[in-house]
Amino acid sequence: MAKVAECDERSSRRRLPPGERRQQIVDGAVAFFAEVGLEGNTRDLAKRLGVTQSLLFNYFATKDDLIEAVYEQVYLNRLSPDWPTRLTDRSVSLRQRLLDFYTEYSTLIFQYEWMRIFMFSGLYGAQLNRRYLKHLGDVILRPLLGEIEFAARSDETPVMEDIWNLHGGIVYIGIRQHIYRMPCPDDPSEAISRAVDRFLLSFGIAPGD
Structure with missing residues (x-):
């Protein structure tokens, strides 16, 4: 009876359409590499x-090739194609544009898989995180x-370093949570708002500008 069940299970696995099977492998690879590293x-x-x-x-x-598929799913697919347009839309205040972007961005990247694969990529010597940052x-x-x-x-x-400092400070909230396992706010929006306001004020930009 056990052998029959095993055969049925294997048959079910074989019947997956190629597209579904490929996605199953990528999803599993994301969880696997996030846990054990790219090695x-x-x-x-x-x-x-x-x-x-x-x-x-x-x-x-x-x-x-598999790691490349992981990179595409975890990193590139989480970048909304309309962000560049929205960030440069001067009909909306700069503060609001920054808050909207970092609220959405943090929701997408403050996740176990994203943070840990990013960390492991650097330790492994892979190009994934450097390509992503570029x-x-x-x-x-x-x-x-x-x-x-x-x-x-x-x-x-x-200068560009100022932008990276703002970005890195916000991303560090997620690093604290998923890499260092330190207490972090359930809702990071307040911390993001303070970081954005301090950044803008350092260049004399008022909240409504």
Whole structure:
């Protein structure tokens, strides 16, 4: 009877359409690498998913290909394509644009998988986090710098490092929670608001500007 159940289970797994099977593998890889790091091997991943290692390689020729799919799902797919447009929409106050962006962004990245894979990528020597940060800088933060420069009312000229400092301070809330396991606010919006207000005031930008 147990053998029949096992055969039925294997048959059910084989009947998954290719697209669903691929997504199942990627979802499992995200959870697996977040837990054990990018050095985790595909043999253990296959065992956890209840499939053969050869099946994994039917969908991903190499482990690096699988990690690339993880990168796309965890990082690139969480960047909303309309953020650059909304961040540069001067019909909305700069403060509100920043608050809207970081409220949405923090909701997407203050998660176990995102934070831990980002950390493990750096330790593993992978290019994932460096590629992501370059993409983020080019697509989101550099246009934002232009908006800060436009709105600044102080003698101090904002530079890219200032934007990274604001960004890093906000992201650190999630790092404290998921990497260091330290107490963090259930709702980070108040901390984000204070960080944004301090940042804008340092360049003489009033809340309504």
